[in-house]
Amino acid sequence: MNWEMIFGVANACALLAWVVLALSPKRERVVPYVFFAGTVLLACLYAGLIIPLMAGLISDGGPAGRPSADFTTLAGVMALFDSPGGATIGWIHYLAFDLFVGIWIARNADQHQIARWLQVPILFFTLMAGPIGLLLYLLLRLITGKKQDDALLPS
Template sequence: MNWETIFGIANLWALLGWVILAFAPKREIAVPFVFFAGSVLLACLYAGLIIPLMAGLISDGGPAGRPPADFTSLSGVMALFDSPGGATIGWIHYLAFDLFVGIWIARNADAHNISRWLQVPTLFFTLMAGPIGLLLYLLLRQFVGEKPEYALLPS
C-alpha cells in the first residue's frame, strides 16, 4: 500500500474542502457538499484503513520488532504513529474532525451574523491547529454578531 499517495490525496482533498468552506459565495449550497464530500468521505477512508490495519489485514509499513499498536497505552499509540500507515491514518482522523469543526464554525457564524472576514482566521486556525481555532471562534462569538444566550456552548 502506498501510504505517501494516500496521505497526499487526503491532504489535497481536505484542503479543497477548506477553501470551498472559507470562500464559497453560497454557503447553503457549499456546506452540504463539504460535509459529505469532505468530512464523511474522509471518515469513510479512515474507517476503511484503520479497521483492516488493526485487524492485521494490511501492513502499516513500520519497522519490525516494535511494540504492537493499540489504543490502551502510550507505547501502543506511539507504535501506531511510528509507521507510514499509522501516521497517515492518524492524519486522516485529524483532517476529518477538524473539517467537521470548521463546518460547524462556518454554519454557526453565519447563523449569528458574524462576518465572513472574521470567520476566515478562525477557520484557518482550525485547519492548522484544530482546538485553537475552535477556541478563537468561541471567544469571537462572545464579542461579535448576534450573541446567543450561552455563547460558549455549541448551538
C-alpha cells in the same frame, strides 16, 4: 500499500474542502457538498484503513520489533504513529474532525451574522490547529455579545 499516495489524496481532498468552505459566497448551498465530499469521504477512508490495520489485514509499513500498536498505552499509541500507515491514518483522523468543526463554525457564524472576514482566520486556525480555532471562535462569540449560552453550546 502506498501510504504516501493515500496521504496526498486525503490532504488534497481536505484542502479543497477548506478552500470551498472559506471562500464560497453562498455557503448554505455548498456546505452539504463540503460535508459529504470532505468530512464523510475522509471518515470513510479512515474507517476503510483503520479497521483492516487493527485487524492485522494490512501492514502499516513500520519497522519490525517495535511494541504492538494499541490505544490503551502511550507506548502503543506511539507505536501506531511510528509507521507510514499509522501516521497517515492518524492524519486523516485529524483532517476529518477539523473539517467537521470548521463546517460547524462556518454555519454557526453565518447564522449569527458574523462577518466572513472574521471567519476566515478562525477557519485557518481550525485547519492548522483544530482546538485553537474552535477556542478562538468561542471567544469571538462571547466578545460579539451573542447569547452566552449560544456561544458555548453548538447550535
